[in-house]
Amino acid sequence: MTRLALTAAVLxxxxxxxxxxxxxxATVPPVNQExxxxxCSACHMAYPPGLMPARSWKxxxxxxxxxxxxxASLDPETTKKIEDYLVANAADAKGYGGIMRGLTAQDTxxxxxxxxxxxxxxxxxxxxYFQSKRVKSSANCTACHFSGDKGYFEED
Ligand code: HEC
Ligand code: HEC
Numbered sequence: 001m002t003r004l005a006l007t008a009a010v011l012x013x014x015x016x017x018x019x020x021x022x023x024x025x026a027t028v029p030p031v032n033q034e035x036x037x038x039x040c041s042a043c044h045m046a047y048p049p050g051l052m053p054a055r056s057w058k059x060x061x062x063x064x065x066x067x068x069x070x071x072a073s074l075d076p077e078t079t080k081k082i083e084d085y086l087v088a089n090a091a092d093a094k095g096y097g098g099i100m101r102g103l104t105a106q107d108t109x110x111x112x113x114x115x116x117x118x119x120x121x122x123x124x125x126x127x128x129y130f131q132s133k134r135v136k137s138s139a140n141c142t143a144c145h146f147s148g149d150k151g152y153f154e155e156d
Contacts (some may be wrong), residue, residue, distance in 0.1 A: 024101075028099070052091060052115060
């Protein structure tokens with residue numbers, strides 16, 4: 001499908017075809033660790049660690065009490081287990097150059113949606129669509145990527 005046809009299919013509320021990341025040169029696996037899988041999917045899909053650098057995950061995990069307007073804090077032991085997993089499987093730890101592209105050493109995005117790669121692959125989608133009633137937020141990946149929390153944008 002062309003880029004335009006794909007976008008149109010999403011706009012019509014249809015499922016996106018299962019996606020890999022050929023354009024970014026990475027196949028990012030879903031969250032496959034407990035307790036991360038359970039604890040980090042209580043309010044949104046469990047975001048795969050390979051979509052941000054280790055320093056971003058460290059920053060998020062060090063401030064779970066003030067997590068995007070929510071208190072997502074956990075006991076220290078659980079927090080450490082999750083942080084270790086996220087850091088070990090981060091984009092830079094795994095050598096996902098495409099995911100890291102455009103990010104300077106000074107940048108520590110706290111959102112996947114602030115990552116240059118994310119903006120780049122979604123640049124043709126109207127901002128108003130992300131705020132629409134159906135989608136609500138650009139962080140709501142599964143509104144458009146229906147297999148997003150299972151096989152992450154992969155055939156499963
Ligand atoms: C109590 C609810 C809650 C829990 C539990 C929670 N989060 Fe969140 N998280 C949120 C909210 C709310 C947002 C903002 C979503 C939005 O902008 O639409 C968010 C956003 C995020 C984002 C940014 C998404 C983006 O690109 O905009 C990341 C990354 C994230 N959470 C990671 C985690 C991790 C890691 C855990 C587990 C340790 C976790 N969250 C657990 C509520 C939660
Ligand atoms: C409003 C619907 C929508 C939301 C929400 C959304 N996406 Fe997308 N995403 C798309 C569309 C449509 C494309 C294809 C863009 C194109 O080809 O023009 C895409 C492309 C992608 C790609 C590239 C796939 C490839 O093969 O190049 C990835 C990876 C991706 N999105 C991840 C995410 C993540 C992670 C989130 C949540 C933080 C998210 N998306 C939120 C609609 C959305």
